[in-house]
Amino acid sequence: TKNPPHRPYTLLPMNSKGIIVGEIILGYELEFSIDGSTLAVGGYDLVRDFGFVKVYDVRELFYVDCTVEKPEKIGNGFCDVNEPYYSEECGYDGGDCGFPVLVEGYDNCMVPEPTFIGNGFCYVDGVLPFSSEQCGFDGGDCPIPSPVEGYPNCLVS
Incomplete structure (x- = not known):
């Protein structure tokens, strides 16, 4: 396998017979902006024989x-x-x-599966967002947490 002379560590996408199996090398070069908000990914199109750069917004990527x-x-x-x-x-x-989907009858209850609210089972042992005040503690399926005496910020179900 031959590498570009200026990039001896970049392998071309070839099979064991030396035939190019990919047309593009992506990740040829990677570079973050000084503030880390953008990522530039360089690549090379082997068929058309030109390089390119794609710039990504890191907050949208990760x-x-x-x-x-x-x-x-x-x-x-x-x-x-x-x-x-x-x-x-x-x-x-x-x-x-x-x-998340708004559960009918609960103004601020947003869950991935509304049918789990009030179905007779406390979903996954009181996991949020199902077992929350907004969701009526899983539509009444989960016990309402009560304070622990002597620990005003501690609630248990």
Whole structure:
């Protein structure tokens, strides 16, 4: 396999017989802006023999305000309705879950699956947003939290 002379570490997309199997090398060069708000990704079109640069807004590309224990769960193909994974900051689990839907009868209750509210089961042991005051504590399926004596900011179900 031959590399461009000025980029000895960039391998061309060729198979074992030396035939080019891809027409574009993407990620030829990567560069962040000084403030980190944009990412420039350079590439090379092998067929047309020219380079190109695509500039991305980092806030649209990544979930920069999403803080989770296991970031690999974001966008892994499985909907995790637990907060903070299921939040606007985390792109509703990186697009794995649908956008929240307003539950009829609850003015501020937005959940991915409205049929789970008031279906007779406390959804996932009181997980937000289902077991919240806005959702009527899962439509009455979950116990209402009560304060712990001596701990005014501690509520348990």
